[in-house]
Amino acid sequence: MRYAETGFNLEIDLSQGSVKRVATDAKLTRLHLGGQGTAAKILWDRVSPDVDPLSPDNLLIFSTGLLHGTPVPGANRVSVSTFSPLTNLYVNSLMGGWFGPELKHAGYDKIIIHGQASGLVYLYIHNDKVEIRDASHLQGKGCQETAALLQQELKDHKIQVAAIGLAGENMVKMATIDHFNSSASRHGVGAVMGSKRLKAIAVRGTKDINVAHPAELWEMCNAKYQEIYDNKNCGDPMAHDHNESFHVDNFAWGNARTRRSGYWNKEREEQWVSKWKQVRTRDSGCYNCPKDCHYSISYPGRYKYFLKCFSKLTYCMAAFEEIDFNYDILGVTSAYGLDGFSTPQVLAFAVELYEAGILTDQDLPDFPSDGAGRFFYLVEKIVRREGIGDVLANGVYAAARQIGNGAEEYDHNTTKKVEQVPLKLGVINYPFFLMYCTGEKMNITQIEGSFPQAPLADPEKRKKFVENWDAAPERFKKWYLEWEPRQHMPIEASVNVCDWNESMHFVDDAIGTCAWLSSFRGQFGGSPPFHLFNLPRYITLAAGIELDSEGLLEIARRNRNLVRSLNIRRGLRRAVEKPPEDHWKKRDPEMEQKHLDAYYEFKGWTNDAIPTKETLDGLGLDYVSEDFIQRGILTGNETKTSAETEEKQCQGGGNGE
Amino acid sequence: MSNQIRTKIVKEIKVNLDKCVACRACEVACSGFHANPKYSSFNPSRSRIRLVMDMLNDVYVPVRAGEYTSAECSGRHSFTIHGKEYSECSFCPTSCPARDLFKEPDSGLPLKCDMCEGEKTPLCVQVCRPGCLTYEEREEECGEEELKPGEMEVGLQSLIEKHGYQKVMDTFARLSKKG
Numbered sequence: 098m099r100y101a102e103t104g105f106n107l108e109i110d111l112s113q114g115s116v117k118r119v120a121t122d123a124k125l126t127r128l129h130l131g132g133q134g135t136a137a138k139i140l141w142d143r144v145s146p147d148v149d150p151l152s153p154d155n156l157l158i159f160s161t162g163l164l165h166g167t168p169v170p171g172a173n174r175v176s177v178s179t180f181s182p183l184t185n186l187y188v189n190s191l192m193g194g195w196f197g198p199e200l201k202h203a204g205y206d207k208i209i210i211h212g213q214a215s216g217l218v219y220l221y222i223h224n225d226k227v228e229i230r231d232a233s234h235l236q237g238k239g240c241q242e243t244a245a246l247l248q249q250e251l252k253d254h255k256i257q258v259a260a261i262g263l264a265g266e267n268m269v270k271m272a273t274i275d276h277f278n279s280s281a282s283r284h285g286v287g288a289v290m291g292s293k294r295l296k297a298i299a300v301r302g303t304k305d306i307n308v309a310h311p312a313e314l315w316e317m318c319n320a321k322y323q324e325i326y327d328n329k330n331c332g333d334p335m336a337h338d339h340n341e342s343f344h345v346d347n348f349a350w351g352n353a354r355t356r357r358s359g360y361w362n363k364e365r366e367e368q369w370v371s372k373w374k375q376v377r378t379r380d381s382g383c384y385n386c387p388k389d390c391h392y393s394i395s396y397p398g399r400y401k402y403f404l405k406c407f408s409k410l411t412y413c414m415a416a417f418e419e420i421d422f423n424y425d426i427l428g429v430t431s432a433y434g435l436d437g438f439s440t441p442q443v444l445a446f447a448v449e450l451y452e453a454g455i456l457t458d459q460d461l462p463d464f465p466s467d468g469a470g471r472f473f474y475l476v477e478k479i480v481r482r483e484g485i486g487d488v489l490a491n492g493v494y495a496a497a498r499q500i501g502n503g504a505e506e507y508d509h510n511t512t513k514k515v516e517q518v519p520l521k522l523g524v525i526n527y528p529f530f531l532m533y534c535t536g537e538k539m540n541i542t543q544i545e546g547s548f549p550q551a552p553l554a555d556p557e558k559r560k561k562f563v564e565n566w567d568a569a570p571e572r573f574k575k576w577y578l579e580w581e582p583r584q585h586m587p588i589e590a591s592v593n594v595c596d597w598n599e600s601m602h603f604v605d606d607a608i609g610t611c612a613w614l615s616s617f618r619g620q621f622g623g624s625p626p627f628h629l630f631n632l633p634r635y636i637t638l639a640a641g642i643e644l645d646s647e648g649l650l651e652i653a654r655r656n657r658n659l660v661r662s663l664n665i666r667r668g669l670r671r672a673v674e675k676p677p678e679d680h681w682k683k684r685d686p687e688m689e690q691k692h693l694d695a696y697y698e699f700k701g702w703t704n705d706a707i708p709t710k711e712t713l714d715g716l717g718l719d720y721v722s723e724d725f726i727q728r729g730i731l732t733g734n735e736t737k738t739s740a741e742t743e744e745k746q747c748q749g750g751g752n753g754e
Numbered sequence: 755m756s757n758q759i760r761t762k763i764v765k766e767i768k769v770n771l772d773k774c775v776a777c778r779a780c781e782v783a784c785s786g787f788h789a790n791p792k793y794s795s796f797n798p799s800r801s802r803i804r805l806v807m808d809m810l811n812d813v814y815v816p817v818r819a820g821e822y823t824s825a826e827c828s829g830r831h832s833f834t835i836h837g838k839e840y841s842e843c844s845f846c847p848t849s850c851p852a853r854d855l856f857k858e859p860d861s862g863l864p865l866k867c868d869m870c871e872g873e874k875t876p877l878c879v880q881v882c883r884p885g886c887l888t889y890e891e892r893e894e895e896c897g898e899e900e901l902k903p904g905e906m907e908v909g910l911q912s913l914i915e916k917h918g919y920q921k922v923m924d925t926f927a928r929l930s931k932k933g
Contacts, residue, residue: 166796167796168782168783168786168793168796170779195778202797202798202799241810244810245810253854254806254807254808255807277809277810278809302799303797303799303859304797304799304859305789305795305796305797305800306795306796306797307794307795308793308794308795308796311786311789311791311792311793311794312792312793314793315786315792315793319783319880319881322779322881322883323883325883326883326884378812379812379814380775381775381776381809381814382775382776382777382884383777384777384778385777385778385779385782386777386779387775387777387779387882387883387884388775389775389884393809393810393812401810401811403809
């Protein structure tokens with residue numbers, strides 16, 4: 098019997114109109130756990146590196162995490178893995194809610210979608226009954242409305258729906274896949290779904306998920322609900338904190354340009370809170386998690402939607418508007434299915450180009466004069482790919498190059514073609530430098546998270562922090578204790594911090610646990626409910642896979658190297674591993690390169706950011722190294738100079754819970 | 755007969771709808787508790803408490819499985835509470851032909867909440883940290899003691915109502931031959 102997982106994937110070929118239920122290899126679960134780990138393996142095996150992300154041959158994979166459907170609280174994040182039309186590289190975008198567990202209860206660990214339907218379709222999954230159905234009546238419908246219509250049509254409110262809006266249908270590269278209070282938003286996964294002419298997936302499942310060690314697992318989970326509920330250092334604080342000063346005073350407004358320190362004041366807080374009281378209707382959580390990180394918004398004249406995370410502020414800050422505008426435009430963009438992180442930057446970028454005379458009244462006929470009006474105008478152009486909207490729909494990086502005439506200068510906040518968090522900071526921070534450069538997700542919030550961003554100034558407070566820091570391997574405690582404000586940590590520390598931070602995300606993304614309870618939250622308060630030292634036990638008890646912290650790290654390394662290899666095969670090299678160019682005012686090119694050298698060495702990669710044969714073979718990824726040698730990417734004689742550091746990394750796994 | 759007032763303990767789960775965050779941990783816990791062996795499998799469809807949920811209309815109502823009925827209601831009420839519309843079904847605990855709530859997904863047999871016998875508080879309440887579900891026991895006067903049909907009889911009765919006497923008897927006869 099398979100524990101925690103179902104042991105079956107659902108294979109959909111939309112070109113053929115075929116549906117298959119395929120048994121999976123349990124050995125792959127032991128090697129990769131699940132989620133994006135096993136998805137990366139499928140993409141490696143089946144999508145050749147020359148496949149265009151928007152072509153039928155690209156695969157769109159919805160993966161449950163290994164722990165979905167088990168009682169482990171907060172295991173509900175679905176990985177949407179594919180190749181991104183924005184970056185032409187691998188993307189793993191995540192969404193919470195209820196979709197993943199429902200899919201597992203329907204009897205599948207993954208849905209693997211290939212091909213392209215001849216007209217707009219939706220996929221209906223009810224246990225063993227799987228149908229590709231006509232969706233022409235849903236064309237142009239908003240994401241939330243599509244979900245509601247499918248629930249009505251299928252006469253079941255317990256159906257979970259993931260849908261694209263008009264943006265996805267028109268393959269806008271900021272298009273999302275939306276599921277009630279969550280969405281897989283990054284790098285154009287919605288455009289890939291649109292390219293397959295798949296409007297939505299409606300899933301309903303009523304089957305059991307078995308766990309390997311029932312009594313002990315339940316005891317741990319039952320206690321965890323309370324711990325998570327009580328723990329103020331986990332969940333999304335933005336959902337309930339009305340003091341927005343941290344973001345509005347420190348993050349850059351417009352096209353990631355202007356800091357407005359002192360913007361926040363008491364009067365503004367009162368205005369913003371009163372607006373929130375008018376439009377917010379309800380808090381909600383996700384499947385099997387007691388936190389309430391989302392809330393529904395009912396804005397007059399707009400379809401009801403759920404507010405997620407930082408999109409609470411992104412549009413008003415990009416447009417230099419007040420909070421009312423943000424709630425209003427989210428009503429539009431949530432229905433169209435647009436990423437709340439990158440879209441505002443694309444819009445602000447276009448406004449800047451207009452003000453600079455690079456885009457003219459010819460490109461933007463009847464362009465309004467106010468920030469809000471301009472944003473609404475541009476959104477409509479983009480989702481329909483009308484006129485200049487057709488160019489802007491490709492994201493800042495590509496649009497800048499298509500427009501030319503100096504527009505490239507205004508693309509100053511992307512890394513690997515991805516719009517980054519709008520931050521303008523002073524002195525470079527090396528762990529963050531490494532994360533921006535090398536992170537496969539190209540989105541800092543999906544890479545950072547276990548090690549604090551800055552030291553506490555008071556050494557006594559640092560000591561206290563470290564004493565309660567169960568989540569951290571010993572060496573990080575030492576580095577943190579010795580870290581004085583405005584000082585750089587040793588190179589070795591920065592490299593290790595980057596590695597630990599990203600490793601925890603690779604763990605979450607394989608087992609499906611939410612980063613707000615785990616990989617993202619340790620940096621604030623140092624007490625994430627899930628961490629390196631307690632997760633192996635949950636995995637063992639739920640899935641029956643014997644695992645300790647070192648074993649878990651090894652799987653994270655395997656998944657990390659496989660994902661990197663997918664990107665290497667598609668051309669990723671050191672040359673593009675750079676942070677956004679004006680993220681920090683004070684840079685030190687020589688030290689930066691030393692950090693990169695050290696990081697690659699630590700990872701067992703070549704100086705050009707490619708995993709060596711030795712590294713790959715050591716992780717059981719021999720088939721990757723063989724492919725690299727065949728393609729001439731590696732000779733096979735590259736030396737792994739990192740044997741010593743690898744050993745050091747292993748020593749971290751032996752303490753904690 | 756004594757004149758003493760007869761009392762019984764009424765077990766009550768109080769539901770504060772405003773506190774539900776739609777996590778459905780109640781369903782997870784209930785299905786695990788009633789699995790055999792305990793907590794060996796999880797499946798909200800087997801849960802004896804279900805969250806009637808219409809997210810975009812802000813309807814979140816945890817309902818506990820009550821009695822089985824062979825016939826659905828002749829009509830429905832709909833209630834408007836603080837501007838939100840709830841169907842009568844949103845509050846109804848009955849396992850009935852009109853919906854698939856509170857039926858074993860494999861057999862279609864009705865499910866009924868047993869307040870997690872043997873536990874101090876029902877499991878759904880234990881895991882409901884946001885405090886939507888709370889548990890109370892109170893003494894209540896009651897009339898003459900009723901004779902409760904055994905659990906097997908309840909199950910058989912529902913099978914008979916669903917499939918008719920003949921089919922149940924045939925099945926019983928066939929099964930006893932196998933034994």
